Amino acid sequence: MEKKIYLDNAATTKTRPEVVEAMLPYFTELYGNPSSVYEYASQNKKAIDDARTQTAKVIGADPSEIYFTASGTEADNWAIKATVEAYADKGNHIITSKIEHHAILHTCEYLAKHGYEVTYVDVDENGIIKLDELEKAIRPTTVLITVMFANNEIGTIQPIKEIGELAKKNKILFHTDAVQAYGQVPIDVKELNIDMLSASAHKLNGPKGIGLLYIRKGVKIRSYVHGGGQERQRRAGTENVPGIVGFGKAAEIALATIKEREEKECKLRELLMKRVLSEVPFVRVNGDKVRRLPNNINFSFQFIEGESLLIMLDMKNICASSGSACTSGSLDPSHVLLAIGLPHEIAHGSLRLTVSDEITEEEINYTVDQIKEIVEKLREMSPLYEDFMKKSN
Amino acid sequence: MEKKIYLDNAATTKTRPEVVEAMLPYFTELYGNPSSVYEYASQNKKAIDDARTQTAKVIGADPSEIYFTASGTEADNWAIKATVEAYADKGNHIITSKIEHHAILHTCEYLAKHGYEVTYVDVDENGIIKLDELEKAIRPTTVLITVMFANNEIGTIQPIKEIGELAKKNKILFHTDAVQAYGQVPIDVKELNIDMLSASAHKLNGPKGIGLLYIRKGVKIRSYVHGGGQERQRRAGTENVPGIVGFGKAAEIALATIKEREEKECKLRELLMKRVLSEVPFVRVNGDKVRRLPNNINFSFQFIEGESLLIMLDMKNICASSGSACTSGSLDPSHVLLAIGLPHEIAHGSLRLTVSDEITEEEINYTVDQIKEIVEKLREMSPLYEDFMKKSN
Amino acid sequence: MYTQKVMDHFTNPRNVGEIENASGVGTVGNAKCGDIMRIYLDINADGVINDVKFKTFGCGAAVATSSMATELVKGKTVQEALQVTNKAVMEALDGLPPVKVHCSLLAEEAIHAALWDYAEKNNMKIEGLEKPKSDIHEDEEEVEY
């Protein structure tokens, strides 16, 4: 195909033209500093308030509970580091899962080096956290449970409500990294007992460089980035007004289209899965079949390695990913795929395809055709496949 | 005047149309995640590299020494918090000045609550740091000296070279918050012995929400935002590609125009100062007359209060500031003006006007006319002025 | 930031000025906070406020609350003037931003200070009037880092 087929929407998304349109005036016309006294800047203040309302609505929060950050990563860092600091009197123990994004895992590892204790709870073969293990992990010193809403690699959606209840029952704060789920699946923070939630605009057709942390009213939390009094004294730095406005617009559109996108994406996903499973041998689908992000498909092709697959797909104008984008360049296979029990060589052969509502069935069919051909080609040069075939004969 | 006269360029600036133009493709066309394997994303990687080169040039750094952040504030937080952590073996003492931006001061105050020791060195009546005090403050446990390049309120430029030498001689790291100076005055980090430097794009006609920290090769520093492997493992979070590209473009233009802007702005500044000093009684100029940012003017008008002045100027379509934008809303007068020795009531009557190269002489003349009228009006209703006049008579 | 009423009273403040040989003068606030208000009262023999003037050093809200407070007490008896609370001033201005509420307290206090001065000058006691503090400090929310 001439046209690029972008199947990496979990890594990042195209900023919607309407979103860019909404942002533009705030670069060259309404560029004032929202903290200023003059009337001119108050338009920016209002724009930020509007975006706070738009982004809050997506998760059933109050606008005053939304704090803008520069990224999902910053929101994750903030939620964890500032919480453990604020509740240091109570304890130093954090519970998380083995399949979190590095923004959570590396933050926990950092804290572990600084006197905190972290329990990484196992997941089952579909990537669903083991609730009984989670419950057992709770100690009197546990100050935070942080479990992601949906996994970025295998798309598995966690039993957030159950975790929220467990946290509430035990009077422990509950944070969820919803970077992959926000605007993609319905979320109600009140119903789900979520105390803090991270999101990132560029995952829902908003701009890069803007995220948010929802902090439930009443949660004691310190600042993470210190300085000026922005975001009601909680997050310093001149507000990224265009980014915030863009996030607001993207959130509004995401909320309005959530159902139709889900339907469309699920259809594409099922077509892709069905064809690959029936036409390519030695392949498995990773992640839960039902509790799954609408746009996520994750395969493991036996005997071949993911990067070669990606490059060959790229040469056919197909953008995909193997494991999370951040870890490419690393030699270890995805920690998520290992956590669901895949052996190394199978984990290495994984391919993540994440669709959007702009993808057509034709493009999916073309993609499957290419996958078939490439997988075959790579297997022909694979010593693992050679060994396997010899053993089978 | 019908047209708004924007004299608050130290708070934030208009994003140049050429900068927006440069950013636009990265929203809707080249939106890929730079960490991805496919060719499509490598264009983004290149765009980031280019911006790294453009921003490095402004301060004579190597591109590999530039790390993009979300703001000047984040760069300040990072430089200080991660340095004291990395050099914990050596000591726990930080030296800074009394007139730093809150991004530095509040970070230091935070660290002071967590076992670190901070010395705040005095400045003279022009806002220049007392080098002898600085030298005396050095202890064997001092791990960092952080002194701003130029002050955001009164525009005073610090003797950075001398501080750099002092730091080097004593084998202490030297960080400078150059958010106000970067792209406005020539800076050479090598010549000035600067180990780390913070900058923020929106102060030089770049977009909001993007900053940088220069870290000299060889400086041991930890991460501050933990997560994915972006920015060579040092600053996690999906890259804000449009923001980075915009910063690069803004830096390129700033560097190319630095001389002509300086000339133009100094001329406007001198016109404004001269007229106000000769036509308005009971006024002083704050900050150093010579070692001063080209675009900064800071007055204190006796007997009146800054906010009223600002609002009245606003009604005449003039955007200005009193003290730093971040502190408006606070009741205390600027810590900078107090540090240079102004009594409270005079500090309260301060007005900061920061010009840009888009401002005309006509606009400056109009502004002076308005200032004269408003100051007179406010003095007429001031009990302090009444007392003063009665005493004088 | 401010309501139209506040802006109106700030840009066209009513009753700016001094009263020579005023019946009572009160000055409250201090330069540290950035707000100083002075109220002059001219009170006739019947205890009615014939005239009132003010001078204020302070922000837009400080000027507007002074102006509104003088309007509210003008023509009132001393006892009626005492009933003019900061709430009344705020309401008459259609509200103030939270950080500016202290200005309305200052205006109330300035009236009281002028009345106190009037009472002292006349060696009388005004029912319900306590010696005014010259400073109004709200408890600022402590910000934790």
Add this chain to the structure above:
Amino acid sequence: MYTQKVMDHFTNPRNVGEIENASGVGTVGNAKCGDIMRIYLDINADGVINDVKFKTFGCGAAVATSSMATELVKGKTVQEALQVTNKAVMEALDGLPPVKVHCSLLAEEAIHAALWDYAEKNNMKIEGLEKPKSDIHEDEEEVEY
């Protein structure tokens, strides 16, 4: 990410396949790292590498270095083949990204492993050839958080 040469050898790898009854076969790497290379050598009585084939499980660089390494040793004597270093492979490919340098080491090692196998089968000792490690681990830079 990759040079044109790398892409060429990745997409059109030379000498993919097996050699039945090969003079020597070497397999190095492991699935944990994500790279496994197997080299088949057909060496004639004069000690010249008549034919060479490879199979590789791994990234683009792993395939390309395998392909290039086979090209470089084809037609060479055993002693000449021993001189084909990972540097030579990299240079022939116009370079590799830093994170992929280990692939070229693996290719060198795979050749050595096949030669070792050949030597063992023939009960001979090849001057300068040490028993190859099956794993190549570069010292990864330790990242501090």
